[in-house]
Amino acid sequence: MCEEHAGIARRALFVTGAAAALTLGSVSFAAADGQDQETRTVRGTLPTGSPDFVYVPVEVPAGVRELKVAYTYDKPSVPAGTAGNALDIGIFDEHGTELGGRGFRGWSGGARSEFFVRADDATPGYLPGPVRKGTWHIALGPYTVAPQGLNYEITVTLTYGEPGITPEPVYPPARAKGRGRAWYRGDCHLHSWYSDGRRTPAEIAALARAAGLDFINSSDHNTHSAHAHWAAAAGDDLLVMLGEEVTTRNGHVLALGTEPGTFVDWRYRARDNRFGRFARRIRGAGGLVVPAHPHATCVGCGWKFGFGDADAVEVWNGPYTPDDEVTLADWDNMLVASVREGGRGWIPAMGNSDAHRDPDVVGSPQTVVLADDLTREAIQDGIRAGRSYVAESNRVSLSFTASGPRGEHAGIGGRLEVPRDAPVTVRLEVTGAPRCTVRLVTDQGVLFTGDPLPVSGTGTVEWATTPQYAAYVRAELRHETAAGPLPGALAAFTNPIFLGR
Template sequence: MRWLAPALLAALAPAAAAQERVPDVVLTGDITGADHERYKPLSFDVPKGVERITVTLDYDKANKTVIDLGLWDPERFRGWSGGARSRFTLSASDATPGYLPGALPAGKWRVMLGVPNARPNSRAAYRVTVRFDREGRRDASAAIAEPPIRDAPGWYRGDLHMHDANSDGSCASQSGKRVPCPLFRTVEKAAAAGLDFIAVTDHNSTAHFGGLRELQPWFDKMLLIPGIEITTFGGHANIFGPRRFVDFRVGSAAVPDIRALQKDVTAAGAILSINHPALPSGEACMGCGWVWPKTDWSRVTAIEAVNGNIAEGPLAGIGYWYARLNEGHRLTGIAGSDNHDPDAPEGKAPIGRPTTVVHAARLSQPAILAGIAAGNAFIDVTGKGGRMLEVDAEAGGRHVAMGGAIEAASGTVFRAHAVGVADGSAELVVNGVVVRRRRVEGPDARIAFQLDARSCGWAAVNVRDAAKHPLLIGNPIYLTCR
């Protein structure tokens, strides 16, 4: 696995581990028959700097005692779930359905217990735990899907770039009018496309985060990842998994330069991928191409090598990505449909075309983001679900997969396993140049390449169809030289 910075590892730590830590507040007591049809406020203090509050209620139900659950902050009502939930979370950007996102002021908060039923002479113990997220400490959980959707290692297919009514997504209404398109339509289409995960990345906004949290329990076979397309005058970048809003106003007093923005992305617990970097900028496409001269590449995890239908040519991101790899940066190539209409037909970048396929330890937000950072991933340009590309390299008795590093040596062998390509060719790319080609024979093909000379830098395997159009784009294996 590629080396990951400690800050990134901390950001991607599994949510389950966070839940095992000691709560910030524990409130205990008993509900007795005297509490029947009464409300019981439980006060607790919220310190300054808290970014998320997560509350969990456990109680003894043996005597048919029923406890409803709600929350007030120092100034106002923040939500009520009655007996429907035993856990809720809220932050400035999103909240469990039934609760209000917004600022989390310091001061005296109250968990409100409602007791619609407590039998005479009964006694039921309760325990309320409260966990806080704050800068540098993540005890509550911001992950929308907990526990993992699927708790097993494997290759997971997803679309990492899409929009809905919370920015500039639109679709036809029931009467055929063009309207801002509801978030559920995008998620519904992604599920119908057979995707394992999606990231919804509305421009400069977290307004869709609450909707994702509401939809996740119903779409329980597909992971929903909150994202933001940070849209600046000097380029666009998707950030995946932020816990809060990230100010996009590069050049303002709040965000003086691109490095300040990148630092804040890391502080928000997200990873950053540069979008469609080779598109023009200026009036032709305002802010579309990436032109920030002082980009901190150590804080960039990925490059969108394929955006929508643009997989090759001067506007495709693959050339830009290869150029950055040749500069020595280790960056994962990913793809996204950049879909703005879930009903988009073939040829108009429908959801899931292209697809990013990631090898991850499980289908959870931390694992998918860690898989992207590790680089064991490939791009399925046409989004055909049956296609697969696995690549490894062997030298000196060592084996590494895509995203890994191996000491460069003459005779290094690269092995590719291509599935779902009936007739095409595989190519070995070394430092951006195709050095070998092999025919892909049959829909389940194994291809081997050998480097005759010692090469330093990186190598990747791509697969093309019979017409030489790209089908599968592999990520690099890094060739290190002492």
Template sequence: MARDEDVPEVVAQAHFPPRQLAGRGHGWYRGDCHVHSSRSNGGELTPEQLAAGARKSGLDFIAITEHNASDTHGVWGALAGDDLLVILGQEVTTRTGHWLALGIEPGQVVDWRYGVRDDVIDRHLDQVHHVGGLCVAAHPHAPYPTGTFMYPFRGFDVVEVWNGLWSSDLPWNADNAAALAEWGRGLAADIHRGQWRPAIGNSDTHLDDQIGIPHTVVLADELSTDAILAGIRAGHSWITDSATTEPSFTASAGHRTAGIGERLETRGEQALVRVAVRGVPSGTVTVHTERGVAHRESLPSSGSGVVECRTSAAESAFVRVEVRHPGGQMAALTNPVILA
């Protein structure tokens, strides 16, 4: 949802959140990188309510992404803590698509008053990259004016393939399926050119009980803005609708093993794909390559199981995984392991 009017920027109570939390080292961290307070058009929650919701949902980090505004950046220092990293950001709502600027400077605002034919998008992406930030193509198939993403993905770091705002009753809908299909179709070609863009999923929270549905789980060296953004940028992440869902996904050849977002040197050998899942009773695991669904297997009623199959670099440039609930709703999806 957009905020189109000019916004005066007065950063309130300039107590900005820390960029790093102490005592949180290498590990997987759950976070929601697309969150709005009442400062954004359509938002109904205070920052205090957002922080409480994030903690209740088991999140380790959130990114605050008000529409074209940064004047709430200064209130988050008092709401972050040893258990919640707050990344400063903005949803840039242009006339022909929205994008997320994550990891920007306190009080920084990225201009939004343009469209695809103005040919200025690269300049604004560069401004975010200059401060070490991450640029995310947001909800590419959003069903409202200005929401559909008309820019090429070139220049963006990440694509938001799963957005929860318009699917609160069913967290996975046709708009998300279209975004995932578009991203997936270009994956092999982008890997071949050495410029693939990872997928991310966020709630786009505006209302109560939306936060964390879905969210992204990131492998990072520490719980800090720089480390989380580096993990997302590298594709060391997967997306889920629930804190109880846990897929583990590796591919191995010989004595070599690679995880999500990593590159596996197969040296001409078959790659063993291994997926361990818990938290999806009677769900379905599908393994995807550039040729489509390469393997499909059901999970037991307990929700926990291990799925294995084989592929090769000759057959595909990558392998990735989707896990679905009975009935087809997405439970989790991963970024790829690259096969070489």
């Protein structure tokens, strides 16, 4: 074993066109020279305020069958309220570390302490493929650094020999057996063991079926390595779309329903002015751009890129919490702003579980979409158009419509084309929400609050208005609240119906 020190003093600063990063001194290996295996260990220290990414070059000779990396770092005690050490890891191959380039070979964030890559297999989160000669780069992401600094140790092991054969990827179909134009239930924010989840695709699919879901979306953090492992989990009864949770230092965004094998880079902040490029990358690959949990309180989770590139926004993420309530209010404010533009350019809402492991519940919440069929494109069209509502489970079902004096009719995500002074009847039918309270929300605020539904959870509400009084109306179902004037947690909510021409 050969040991080297790779401290900050040996760094060379470079700029990728986005965030600045550090490249440390290279780790070099001799040619195989009759050896079966070689190992190198490097140590270093990252100070507080380190760049978002630090790259350790590894000079890989010819004839390598497998590359393995293991790493550790210290976690000293820190004062209350001070961030401790957290160090993510991944790797780029001989194609380099260019932003959005071809070099990506895997990322496990902080979920694993070691990984391997070879032609016929790789650790979950990493892509199998030949270990070719050239300069590879171990990517370190100092997520947070303690005041004492972050001491790390990386051990790189090369195993020599004939490479295996890289399997041809098989992807799930873009269509399942649907019911024609109907309401379909889905969860588009799920994590498997291909990032920081603990469930296999098969386990997630089984939970999705048990939750009454028709479609799901694979969204592992910063890697598309799971894409080739979902085919066996899909079926006539379950549409599996492929994507990624693009996890930047200024917020997370779902790439929802991209073409198989699509990689979306995450190594930039809002100040780098690069997000638009990767939003176009998502759309160019047939996906939707959906900012996730915009007001989440974890470090780097709050959304800082604005919503100009968003196709939808994840308003409800997992168990309903105060940050979801803030996101709901923020989204409603965006609806009001869109009214000034005649309702054009409004951003639909959706909800997802963000389930990682037990006891996270797949399908809580879930987005219920009116789509022409159970296909990737039809589901995406429904989400993009806002023909959807969000429910805490498949027990909750809604029918929400607005009608005018001459039989005019509009549903969720639509517009009721009637004069400003025309009488409008808004109707909400609910099942599966015992003791929940109906609220109807407009651009003026909450204008109707009903009595709690009976214990059967079934009820119908009608409300009369005009377009000049309410530019839009949306419905909420709230659980009973325990304290004061605050509304209870959501059981369901709809996208709006716009009123007037």
